[in-house]
Amino acid sequence: MTTTSQGLTAPYALARFRIGDEVRPGLVAGDRIRPLGEAELGPGGLNGFLAAPDWGRLAALATSVPGSVEGWMPLAEVTLTAPVEPRQVLQTGANYRQHVIELVAAGLTQNSDRTPDEAREFAARMMDDRKANGEPYFFIGLPACVVGDDVPLVLPAYSEVHDWELELAVVIGREAFRVSRDEARDHIAGYTIVNDITTRDLVFRKDMKEIGTDWYRSKNAPGFLPAGPFLVPAPFIDGADLNVRLELNGEVMQDASTSDLLFDIPALVSGASQTMPLLPGDILLTGSPAGNGQHWKRFLRDGDVMTGTIQGLGTQVVRCVAEQATG
Known part of the structure; x- marks a missing residue:
């Protein structure tokens, strides 16, 4: 098993890359990539393949001595973009146990007579009860916000509190509708990285607090879901x-494990599928651990570089630029 310059350790993975003005699906093996067409993926393209993936077919291609067979190119010489083409984006909130405990405990310490230790113990009991008896919290994002890290993240000028949230994203394979937890893994094609960018001062409505959260305005500006660079098949990932690790300009901001998820991946896939069918190629974000900008009181600025790595899935590098004034 080789490692690419972008941190991929699986024997092969899927990607999408630019050839001129065209974006093509590709197969990555080691430090090489080759385009995939109808002969390899079938007439349904990438999402059609994910609906009924023949990983053996791609494995045979990946072991055909990349570099010595026609069609393979150096990975370093192509521009990768988002490895997925979702029709739906499902997002999970408040799903890292320790992160939520810290948030709840901070609020309790400020608004009650509890000591910090008492507040954390109370919050931990709340989270354990939620895990045992509660349900995942979902909201939806716009597929149009999904981009690759080849696209700079433009920070909208209407706010100065744009934040990062690095997340493991599940890529749906076979359509999932009202599936059980035991059935959920049969509907997962693979995994990728997504950084769920959030404008913090737009999360809660100020004009009518009773309405609550406004996920549309706070999370759906152009490019607010940088994804990839790879789609790693489920058989290679636990x-x-x-x-899950995010660095901002080389400084570690998030560093956690998906073992801290309140609701695990089968529970999330099952829960999300109860309302609407999850379609091949859709992505389901699993939540983000502690260490976002709100915690550090430091938000994204022009020139910032975010380096997000999830074990086994590679590394994405997102460069931030300020929105240019118009008029």
Whole structure:
């Protein structure tokens, strides 16, 4: 098993890359990539393949000595973009146990007579009860916000509190509708990385607090879901214990494990599928651990570089630029 310059350790993975003005699906093996067409993926393209993936077919291609067979190119010489083409984006909130405990405990310490230790113990009991008896919290994002890290993240000028949230994303394979937890893994094609960008001062409505959260305005500006660079097949990834790490300009901001998820991946896929069918190629974000900008009181600025790595899935590098004034 080789490692690419972008941190991929699986024997092969899927990607999408630019050839001129065209974006093509590709197969990555080691430090090489080759385009995939109808002969390899079938007439349904990438999402059609994910609906009924023939990983053996791609494995045979990946072991055909990349570099010595026509069609393979150096990975370093192509521009990768988002490896997925979702029709739906499902997002999970408040799903890292320790992160939520810290948030709840901070609020309790400020608004009650509890000591910090008492507040954490109370919050931990709340989270354990939620895990045992509660349900995942979902909201939806716009597929149009999904981009690759080849696209700079433009920070909208209407706010100065744009935040990062690195997340493991499940890529749906076979359509999932009202599936059980035991059936859920049969509907997972693979995994990728997504950074769920959030404008913090737009999360809660100020004009009518009773309405609550406004996920549309706070999370759906152009490019607010940088994804990839790879789609790693599910057989190569154990999503139950992966390191999730984000660096901002080289400084570690998030560093946690998916073992801290309140609701695990089968529970999330099952829960999300109860309302609407999850379609091949859709992505389901699993939540983000502690260490976002709100915690550090430091938000994204022009020139910032975010380096997000999830164990086994590679590394994405997102460059931030300020929105240019118009008029």
